[in-house]
Amino acid sequence: MSDQPEQSEKTEDPSQKRLEDAHKKGDVVKSQEVTTWFMVLGSAMVFAFVAPMTAGSVMTTLGGYLGQADLYEVGGPGFGAFVTNAAISLLGALLIPMALLALCGVAGNMVQHRMVFSLDPIKPKFSKVSPIAGFKRLFSTEALVNFAKGLFKLVVFSTIMVLVVWPDRDRLDTIMTAEPTMILTLFQEIGIKIFIATLIAITVIALLDYLYVRHKWWKRQMMTVKEVRDEYKNMEGDPHIKGRIRQIRLERSRKRMMAAVPDATVVVVNPTHYAVALKYDRDMAAPEVVAKGVDSIALRIRALARDHDIPIVENPPLARALHAGAEIGEQIPAEHFKAVAQIIGYVMRLRSRSRWKSGS
Template identity: 85%
Template sequence: MSDDKPEQSEKTEDPSQKRLEDAHKKGDVVKSQEVTTWFMILGSALIFAFVAPMTSAQIMTSLGDYLGRADLYEVGGPGFNQFVYGATISLLSALLIPMILLALCGIAGNMVQHRMVFSAENLKPKFSKVSPLAGAKRLFSSEALVNFGKGLFKLVVFSTIMVLVVWPDRDRLSTIMTADPVVTLELFQEIGIKIFIATLIAITIVALLDYIYMRHKWWQRQMMTVKEVRDEYKQMEGDPHVKGRIRQIRMERSRKRMMAAVPDATVVVTNPTHFAVALKYDKDMAAPEVLAKGVDAVALRIRGLARDHDIPIVENPPLARALYAGAEVGETIPAEHFKAVAQIIGYVMRLKNRSSWRSGN
């Protein structure tokens, strides 16, 4: 067993998000060649069914024009070079759209399996690529056996498809040499479309099974040992950027919970512009509890929430500063502030009772 490559039996932990991201950066992604082949065959079928007739007509027209004036070009003369150049340009321009469609299908075949990746990792020279021992291991590996099975299966299936599709039209194909060229092209297109459809149905099954297999192999390759999980966690915990981000997330979540509790407050004690402390008290509590506190922008938000929910706001700068410095959110206020806070809460209670009495009358 190698020190830097643990045995698969030791990899018992699912890969972390960092492990998956690192694999993607190195170009180690899920990739089934059969899926790409499926898209290429689909693109070829579309080209054969819809683009090929127009492309063939364009090539025949262009070459017909040149061949019709072939006697005007002297072999070896400057005019002959112009003839070859023009015929080549006409041929390439007619094939441009099919080539672009096939390229797009090849890109789509990769994009459906994984997001875009740019990596030079696979371009780096590796001894294992030229090592006879490593080559022998790859040759007799389970993956090579699977690839051999896939190739054999496709050969059998596609041969069967060719026989089943072509055999019913064997009589028509026997007269192809004497048939009109237009009829011949139509026959070829009809049989070709049948072959493409049957092939797509077969390759769909192959591509689906191969993708599942390749994803399973890739996932196994990314799995981690317990030691790797611990080492990665220690590395991330030691990263000051990660620690700072974690601390920031915790503070944001704590602030959200704190702000969500402000509507339950009994009173908000403030220094008019800098401090705000939201307190809650009812007869079942031993002492008032601090629901939220803040300075400057946070204090402004606390006061705004208090106004939105009709919570009394009492200005008492010394008490607000003392509560902010000496009491934590979720805890009861220090005993030395009981009297001052009791007076404020009593005042708030009297205001509520007076408002209730007035509304009742």
């Protein structure tokens, strides 16, 4: 009862950090019915395809032993070698079915969640041995659901057995007088029918159970408003998170800066290191810096300028001074007005000549 108010306060979806923490603790979506579906599928494959070959191998091995039974010693070291060889032969025949079933068991978990290694679920906890906690679990909603689910599966599979076996009841009556090969064929035929019907039924059960388990897991991971605030505060104080946020902001700022280069009037450069893109029109009081950078950033600014036919003027002292004295989006310092005005005037004269030549 004490957990009820706390559960009702969980109104916020879980954060990515909450989900990652749950995964590290081994708290993942895991429906046992999905794993059972894979195990039944693996058993059906073994029964339909692997079992006949395995049975043939075992029969050949045992037939050889029976045919040469008089050659084996009942006691002494020869008997130990006989038992060892027989065990190795049987184990080799069973190795493929065992490996296939193990693979299906792993696949049943891998399709539901990422691989996880955690000791948290097996750590000793008082609630696991507490009689009161055990009594609550025994009469909890989860226990009731599991009981109803088990009862439902018992009814479904019993019905499947009856529906599949009943049409062949006459053939089963004569099984004692049939040839061994006919008995194996009949068992394989009925077994395949049972597996197919079981797979169809358990597919529906596994799907519904997975949706139910995932819903419960998601509700368990939900957070209160206070937990969201506390997590946000902790993340803000984390130096790794701060560094990542700064990096994201820097990348976004750089993208905006590069997007402004095609609108620049001129790019002033130092041939090897610096590049400063300036923008000016007659409505502006003074030119302003729209982009700047050194080394690789400077090379990208120059490449963009060339792609968009922005004039590039080499003036190393002015490029270094503008880079150091003005931030992006700011007007250039007053002491550089004259030098920049000469460059912009030169650029505008070049543009006027180009337009006059193209017009003539």
